[in-house]
Amino acid sequence: MAQYAIVTDLNRCVGCLACMVACKAVNNVPIGSYWNKVLRIGPSKKAGATSAHDVEMYYLPVQCQHCENPECVKVCPTGASHVLEDGTVQIDKSKCIGCQFCAMACPYGVRYLNEEERVVEKCTLCEQITAQGGLPQCVIQCGGRARFFGDLEQGIDSFEAPDVGYDVDRSYDNLYTGNRVKLGDMAKEYSEADVYHLPDVGNGPHFAYILRDREWKGGE
Amino acid sequence: MELQWPLILFTTLLAWAAGLFAAQCVWALRGRGAKAQMPALIGSVALLAVGGIAVVFHLEHWERIFNGFGHMTSGITQELIAIVVLFVVMVVYFVYLRRSGDEAKVPTWLAVAGIVMAVVLVVVMGHSYMMASLPAWDSVLQIGSLLGAAAAFGPATMAVICAVRDEASDLDAKANLIGQCANVVLVVAYLVAMQATAGSYTAVEFWFDPTSPTLDITPDGSTAPFAGASMGAAVTAIIAAVAGAASAFVGKAKGDWKLWGIVGAACVLVSALALRAVFYMTGVSIYPFF
Numbered sequence: 001m002a003q004y005a006i007v008t009d010l011n012r013c014v015g016c017l018a019c020m021v022a023c024k025a026v027n028n029v030p031i032g033s034y035w036n037k038v039l040r041i042g043p044s045k046k047a048g049a050t051s052a053h054d055v056e057m058y059y060l061p062v063q064c065q066h067c068e069n070p071e072c073v074k075v076c077p078t079g080a081s082h083v084l085e086d087g088t089v090q091i092d093k094s095k096c097i098g099c100q101f102c103a104m105a106c107p108y109g110v111r112y113l114n115e116e117e118r119v120v121e122k123c124t125l126c127e128q129i130t131a132q133g134g135l136p137q138c139v140i141q142c143g144g145r146a147r148f149f150g151d152l153e154q155g156i157d158s159f160e161a162p163d164v165g166y167d168v169d170r171s172y173d174n175l176y177t178g179n180r181v182k183l184g185d186m187a188k189e190y191s192e193a194d195v196y197h198l199p200d201v202g203n204g205p206h207f208a209y210i211l212r213d214r215e216w217k218g219g220e
Numbered sequence: 221m222e223l224q225w226p227l228i229l230f231t232t233l234l235a236w237a238a239g240l241f242a243a244q245c246v247w248a249l250r251g252r253g254a255k256a257q258m259p260a261l262i263g264s265v266a267l268l269a270v271g272g273i274a275v276v277f278h279l280e281h282w283e284r285i286f287n288g289f290g291h292m293t294s295g296i297t298q299e300l301i302a303i304v305v306l307f308v309v310m311v312v313y314f315v316y317l318r319r320s321g322d323e324a325k326v327p328t329w330l331a332v333a334g335i336v337m338a339v340v341l342v343v344v345m346g347h348s349y350m351m352a353s354l355p356a357w358d359s360v361l362q363i364g365s366l367l368g369a370a371a372a373f374g375p376a377t378m379a380v381i382c383a384v385r386d387e388a389s390d391l392d393a394k395a396n397l398i399g400q401c402a403n404v405v406l407v408v409a410y411l412v413a414m415q416a417t418a419g420s421y422t423a424v425e426f427w428f429d430p431t432s433p434t435l436d437i438t439p440d441g442s443t444a445p446f447a448g449a450s451m452g453a454a455v456t457a458i459i460a461a462v463a464g465a466a467s468a469f470v471g472k473a474k475g476d477w478k479l480w481g482i483v484g485a486a487c488v489l490v491s492a493l494a495l496r497a498v499f500y501m502t503g504v505s506i507y508p509f510f
């Protein structure tokens with residue numbers, strides 16, 4: 001058992017949209033659908049702002065949060081939506097009848113009907129890559145080195161991303177398997193109170209967001 | 221959310237089927253409307269069948285239900301089981317009706333079982349839409365609104381069939397008044413509950429979605445039935461429900477259930493469809509940004 005997830009260090013995210021584009025490219029996501037989207041939250045006035053220019057904002061990459069008690073799995077009549085041993089939530093397309101109840105039941109609206117295949121799709125956490133020991137494409141290509149992938153049971157400091165620097169081997173193959181840096185070694189200091197999740201209505205979102213010195217907007 | 225017409229028809233027709241069957245069980249318990257029993261049963265089975273056909277149009281791959289249908293926590297699975305059980309009760313009911321000939325008598329236990337299963341089906345159906353992700357749906361009053369429609373549909377239809385079959389009785393007026401008034405109360409109660417979800421959505425002052433750069437982020441009132449686009453449908457639902465109740469009073473005064481039963485059922489149909497339209501229009505996720 002494991003509990004795979006992604007942690008995004010929002011103080012490092014520059015809003016380059018590379019994760020969003022990488023996901024679309026590698027997963028062949030249909031036009032108009034997004035398995036991963038980078039929202040901008042704000043600008044909002046800082047606490048104690050004295051002028052209208054005294055604002056702050058952050059970027060928020062949102063995708064399926066591979067929840068603890070996934071509502072999408074609960075409502076699925078066929079078992080097409082299911083939880084894997086690695087803790088990720090996946091869809092068996094051959095079982096999906098396209099009732100779209102899962103899309104309604106997901107609190108974040110991250111599921112899309114694939115109009116061509118007429119089944120529902122969403123972020124798979126790139127299981128085709130992670131099953132081979134690699135990292136999800138959005139983590140590999142993150143332009144701000146803000147995204148880290150790992151097993152929540154090992155703690156988020158153990159989460160990994162491709163290493164950065166001049167003397168590391170950044171060949172394409174190494175992107176997938178070697179050359180890793182751990183969040184604990186790379187991220188600036190943060191406290192428990194800096195770790196946030198998307199609003200929880202009982203689904204228990206697993207993905208985490210680190211945000212320091214800035215006000216997290218929208219609950220939780 | 222866009223209007224899901226197959227689902228709107230499905231829930232409305234199933235409420236009608238359950239309501240009519242429950243009504244005929246009530247009539248049977250009271251020893252009324254013997255000649256109306258068989259046509260009523262055929263009517264409710266037909267409504268169930270048409271509702272079933274409507275829902276198939278919602279499914280993108282209905283043929284795959286054979287690949288693993290039956291996940292028990294799913295409301296859809298529970299609904300299917302409830303439909304099958306109700307159908308079995310209907311079949312048993314049919315057998316008893318046939319056996320007793322013109323008297324059209326069914327045992328008390330069977331009539332009671334029919335009412336119970338009709339209620340169970342409507343409750344299970346409504347419950348399958350109670351999702352924490354959609355505050356406007358996640359209310360027991362949503363189930364109440366479907367029960368209200370069933371309670372109004374049943375007596376109105378039963379009164380028409382009885383009138384056609386020359387089986388008028390005191391039940392026509394009584395059941396229609398109770399059913400139609402209950403529907404008005406339950407329609408209004410659910411609309412009020414939807415309106416009251418206002419604070420349940422995640423709100424941020426400003427945000428931006430790079431995939432829809434020109435998106436207007438000013439709230440459009442879509443979470444409230446009495447605002448924005450759903451206003452018209454919400455008002456229609458109430459007016460039609462009230463008109464349904466009025467038709468019951470007129471029906472009682474004139475004793476002509478052939479006409480006023482049809483008017484009553486038509487009002488409930490308009491009200492139920494309009495309310496279900498509001499249901500989808502206010503079906504907004506707690507995290508309305510993605």
Ligand code: SF4
Binds near residue numbers: 107
């Ligand atoms: S985020 Fe939505 S789609 Fe993903 S596991 Fe949770 S409920 Fe299911």
Ligand code: SF4
Binds near residue numbers: 075076078096098
């Ligand atoms: S659309 Fe497919 S995956 Fe979603 S609930 Fe229906 S059968 Fe399950």
Ligand code: SF4
Binds near residue numbers: 016038143144146
């Ligand atoms: S690729 Fe990284 S830096 Fe760029 S938007 Fe995504 S999370 Fe932020």
